[in-house]
Amino acid sequence: MDWMNQAAVSAQKSDAVFFYVFGLSVVFLIGITALMIYFVVRYNKKRHPKAEQIDGHVGLEIVWTLIPLVLFLSIFYYGWTNYDYMSQAPRDAMAVKVTARQWSWSFEYPNGKQSRVLFAPMGKPMKMEVRSADVVHGFFVPSFRIKIDAVPSRTNTTWFQATKVGSYDIECTVICGVDHSLMLSKVIVVPEEEFKAWYFGGEDAPEPGKSFRAAEAHPDLKDMPQGLAVLTAKGCLACHSVDGKPKVGPTLKALYGREEQILMAGTMKVVQVDDAYLRRSITNPTDQVVRGYPNAMPKTQLTEQELNEVVRYIKSLN
Amino acid sequence: MSEHAEHSAEHAEHPGYGTFIKIWLILVVLTGCLVGVSHLGQTAAVWGLLTLTPLKAGLVFYYFMHLKYEGPLFKVVVLVTLGTLLIFFALLFSDVAFR
Amino acid sequence: MTGHVHRDDFGSRLGMWLFLVTEMVLFGGLFIGYSYMRYRYPAEFHHGGGELNATLGIINTLVLLTSSLTVVLAIVAIQRAEKKRAMAFLGTTLALGLTFLVIKGFEWGAKFHHGIYPNSHHLATMPPGEQVFFGLYFTMTGLHGVHVIVGLGLLSVMLWWVATDRVRQDRYVHLENSGLYWHLVDVIWIFLLPLFYLAA
Amino acid sequence: MSTHASTAQPSYLVDTGARKGLMAWLTTTDHKRIGLLYLYSMITFFFVGVGIGFVMRLVQLTTFQKLISAQTYNALFTVHGVIMIFLFVVPGLPAIFGNFFLPILIGAKDVSFPRLNLASWYFFVAGAILAVLSLFTGGGAPDTGWTFYAPFSLKTGTNVSLAVFAAFVLGFSSMLTGINFITTIHRLRAPGMKWFRMPLMCWALYSTAWIQLLATPIVAITLVLVILERFFGIGIFDPSKGGDPLLYQHLFWIYSHPAVYIMILPAMGAISEILPTFAKRPIFGYKAIAFSSMSIAAVGSLVWAHHMFTSGMSATANMVFSLLTMIVAVPSAIKVFNWVSTLYKGSIDFQPPLLFTLTFIFLFCIGGLTGVMQGALALNVHIHDTYFIVGHFHYVMFGGTGMALFAALLYWFPKMWGKMYSKKAIYASWFPMFIGFNMLYFGMMILGMMGMPRRYYVHLPQFHTMHVVATVGSWLLILGLVMFFGTLLYAIFKGEKAEDNPWGGVTLEWTIPSPPPLENFEEIPTITHGPYHFEQQEAK
Ligand code: HEA
C-alpha cells in the first residue's frame, strides 16, 4: 500500500514502533470487546437472574495497574530510542537550509545552490535546517516519516537517509493561511553520481531526476515523432511521462482538453487545457502552477517551431 | 480534608489589632531587606527574591488572609495551587533550560 | 448567597478561596511567561529593570502593604462591633488604593513620555529582549492595576454595607471575602516588585 | 425506596414562583432548570457544529471544488473546533448532568451558590453569542484553527480577537461552575454521605472541577495576551519583537490538554453510574475508579507538551512529556478494566443506555489506544498534524464524551422529563450511527497514516478514496443522529409517562419522583451505605 512506502531509514524506525503499539492495541481491543460481549450474553438476566454482589478484588486491581504500566513504559522506551535516532543527524550529513514562507518551500545547499524541490542523493544523510520567514509551518515528508515545524526566529533540524530512488511529497502541516493546503513540494531522490553531477555542475547543469527513466530504452531520436524528440532532447521527460505515470510534474498523457486546477497569482482556478495554456505552461512555467505539484519547472528556451511540435505531440497523446 | 476539621473550623478566638500590626511591621522590614539585598549584586538579588518574597507572601496568606485560623481544607487548597504552579514551572523548564 | 439552604459562611469563604485559586493561576501564567523570557534574555531584563523607577515601586509596595493592614483591621473592628472604626479603616484602605493608582499613573505617564509604550517607535529600536521586558511590564502591572480597581469597587460596596449595617458583627463574610481579594492583589504586587523594579 | 410519588410538591417543570413561562426559566436558580437551560442552548450550538462538520466532509468529496473558497474552509474548521470544544464538550456533561444531578446524588436541595450558577449560564450564553458574532464582524470568521497558534493568529486579518474573547468568557463560566461544584460537594452532602459513599459521578465532577480551577485561568491569560498583542503589539509571542511562538504553544496546551480530561472525566463518571444499574451489582473497584479520576486530574495536568513534539522543543522535554503521557494512560486503563469486570456475574438487563455505554467503552478504547500511539515519540513525528490526530480526537471526544452523553441522556431521560422514549427507535438509530462513525473516523486515521495533513482544503489524489469513504460515513452518522434526537424530542412531548424508577437504580435520584419536585427531597435523606447497594432491593 502507498502509505507503507518506506523510503528512508527513519521510516523503518517509525513503523517499527507503529507495529509494536498497533499489535498491542489490537490484542487489548479485541480482548476487551470480546469479554464485554461474552459477559452481556452469559450473565443476561434470563440466564443469570440473581447478580452476585462483588465489590472488587485488590489483587486484580494491582495486576491491571502494573501490566499496562509496564507495557506503556516499554512503548515509551521504544518510541523514545527510535526517535533519538530519527532526530540526531550524523556529523557528515549535508546540511540544507529549508525556508518556509507563505506558501512555498525553498532549499539552499551548502555551496549556495538553490532549488524549489529538494534533491537528495540516495543513501546519504541529509540534514534539514528548517526556518520560516513568516508564520509557523510544518515540514513533512510522509514517505520518510519525518516532520519538523518551521518556526520563525529559530532553526529546527531533522534529517533523513533515503533508501529508494524516487519522488516523494513534501507537505506543510501547520495551518499557515489560505493556501496552506497548496504548500507542497517534492523530494527527488537520485543516485549519488547524478546528484553530484548537478551539485558540482555549473549554473546550467541539468536538474537530476532523469534516472527515473533509466530503465526505459533509449530509442533513436530520428525514429520518434518530432515533438517527442524535442521533449527527450530538452530533458522534459525527466519530469514528465507520456504514459500516464505521475513524476515530478504531471503526465502529458491525455493532457489536452483535461480540466486542470491551477494556482494563478495566488488563487485557485480551473482551466481547460488548450493550445494557449500549453504554450504558456512551457514558456512561463511559474505563471500557472498545477495543484499538487511543486513550482519546480525550469524555464527552457524552445524555438517557435519546437513549441508547435511539442503542442501537436501532446495533442496526439489523447 | 477530613470531615471533622471541615465542620469545626469556624474560628474560635479572633486575633486582635496587635497581631496584625506586628505582622505589618515585619512585612515592612522584610521589604527593606529585599531592597537592600538587591543592591548587593545579581546573585544576592536573585536569592533575596527567591527567599524573602515567598516569605512575605506567606505572611500575608497566613495572617492577613486568616489562613492560620482556618481549617486544614483551605491550607490544602492553597498548597495544591502553589504545587501545581511549581510543577508547571519545572516542566516548562525541561524545555527552556535544555534547548 | 444561599436562597433555600441555610447560611453557610464557611462555604462562602471556601468559594472565595477557590476563586482566588483561579486568580493565582491567572497571574501564575504570567509569571511563567516572565521566567521563560527572563531565562532567554537575562541581560536585557537586567537592563530593562534599570530603566524603571525603583523608588516609586518601593513606595507603592509600602502603600499596598499598609492598605492590606487596614482591611484586616477593619475586620477586627467589625468583629468587635466597632462600626465607626471599621468604616475609618475601610476609608483609609480606599485612599491608599487610590494613592497606589495615582503613583502608578505617574510612573506609566513618565514611560509614555519617554516614548516607551507598546508598539512605539522608540521601543522598536530597542533590542528584542527589552521589548519583551516592557511588554511584560505593561501587561503585568496593567492587569494588576485592573485588579486594584476591581478591589476598590468591592471595598467601596463594603464601606456602604458597613454603613447600612448589611455587614455587621454577626454577618461579615462579605467583608472577609472582599478583604481576601484585596490581600491577594497585595501578594501579587509583592512578587511584581522584585521581578521588575529590583531586577537591575 | 418507599417514599414514592406521594408528595404534594409539584414537579420542577411547573412554575411556582411569581414569574411564569420563559421569564421563570430565565431567572431560575433551580439547579435542575439551569441544567436544562444548558442542555437546550448547547444542543442548538451543537447542531451548528455538526452542520459545519457535514459541509467539511462535502468539501473533501471532490479533490477540488468550487462550492466554497479556501478561506471559508479554514474558517469552517476553526468555528467547528471552537464550537465543539468550548461550547459543547468542555461544558457538556458537567453543566447539563452535573447541574441536574450532582445535588440530587449527594442528597442536597441545590448547589452552594444557586445565583452564581445562573450567572455561569449567562456567561456561557454571552460567550456563545460573542463567538457567533465573531463570524460576521471584523475581518470575518477566524481562520487559525481552534488552537490559535501565534504568530499566525496575530497576523491574520480575521476576527481572532473577538473569537478569543468569547473563549475567555466561556472559560469564566466554566471556572464558576467548578467553584460551585467543589463547594457543594464539600458542604452539602447529606448526613452520612461520606466521601466514599458518594456515587462515582460526584467523584468525576469533583476532579473535573479541580482541573477547571487550576487550568482554565492559564488559557484565559494566554488569550488575553493574544488580544493585547493584536491591539497593542506587546510582543510576547511575536518573534519579530523578541517574543516566542513556542511560549504561546506551551501556555495554550497547559490548559488545553487538561481540558480534554475536563471533557472525558464526567463522561467516565456517567458510565460508572449506568453500569451498576443494569448489571444489578455494585461497581467493581469503587475506590480504584474514584482514585483514578483524581489521578487523571493530577497527572493530566503534566503532559501538555505532547502536542509539541515536532515544534523544536528540547530533546529532554520531548522525553519527559512522552514518559508522562504514557503514565496518564494507566488510570484510564484501570477504569476500562473495572467497567468490564462490573458486568461479570451481574444480572444484566439490556436496555438502550447500556448499549450506548458499551459503545462508549469500545470507541473510547480505540481513541485512547491511538492516543498512546501518538504519545510514542518516533510515531508521533509521523502522525502529528495529520488526519490521524483528527481521527483520534473524534474517537475520544465524540465516541467517548459524545456517546457517554447519549448514554447519560437515555439513562436519566425518564427522570428529567418524566417521560419514556421508544426503545426500538433508539436501537434502530444505533446502527447507522455506529457504522457511520467508524467509517468516518477510522477512515480518517488511515488517511493520517498515509500522510494526509489536517486542515487541508484540497487533498492530493492518492487520498481521494478514503475521503469518499469517510464522507459517506458522515452521512450515515448524521442519519443516526437525526433518528436519535427525533425519538427523544417526540418522547418529550408525546412519550408515555415514566415510572419513578424505570431501571431499578439504587442511587438517590431514583428514590424521588420523576420529574423531581423543586427542592428534590421532601426531607434530606440519611445515608447508611455505599452508593450501589443492591442487596436491599433484592430483599424486597
Ligand atoms: C476527550 C478528549 C481526549 C482524551 C480523553 C484524550 C486522551 C488521550 N490523548 Fe488525546 N487529544 C485530544 C483529545 C483527547 N485525548 C484532542 C482534542 C487532541 C488534538 C488537539 C489538536 O491538536 O487540535 C489530542 C491530541 C493528542 C496528542 C497530540 C497529537 C499530536 O498533535 O501530535 C497526543 C500525544 O500524545 C494525545 C495522547 C492522548 C493519550 C495518551 C490519551 C490517554 O488519556 C488515553 C488513555 C486511554 C487508553 C489507553 C485506553 C484504555 C486502556 C486500555 C484498553 C489498556 C490497555 C492498553 C494498552 C496496554 C496499550 N492526544
Ligand code: HEA
Ligand atoms: C466533540 C467535538 C466534535 C464533534 C462532535 C465533531 C463532529 C464532527 N466533526 Fe469534527 N472536529 C472537532 C471536534 C468535533 N467534531 C475539533 C476540535 C476539530 C479540530 C478543529 C481544528 O482543526 O482547529 C475537528 C475537526 C474536524 C475535521 C478536520 C478538518 C481539517 O482538519 O481539515 C473534520 C473533517 O471532516 C471534522 C468532521 C466532523 C464531522 C463530520 C462531525 C459531525 O458532523 C459528526 C456527526 C455528529 C453526530 C452524529 C452527533 C454527535 C453527538 C454528540 C457528541 C452528543 C450530543 C448530545 C447532546 C447535546 C445531548 N471535524
Ligand code: CUA
Ligand atoms: Cu505552510 Cu501550512
Ligand SMILES: [Cu+2]
Ligand atoms: Cu493532550
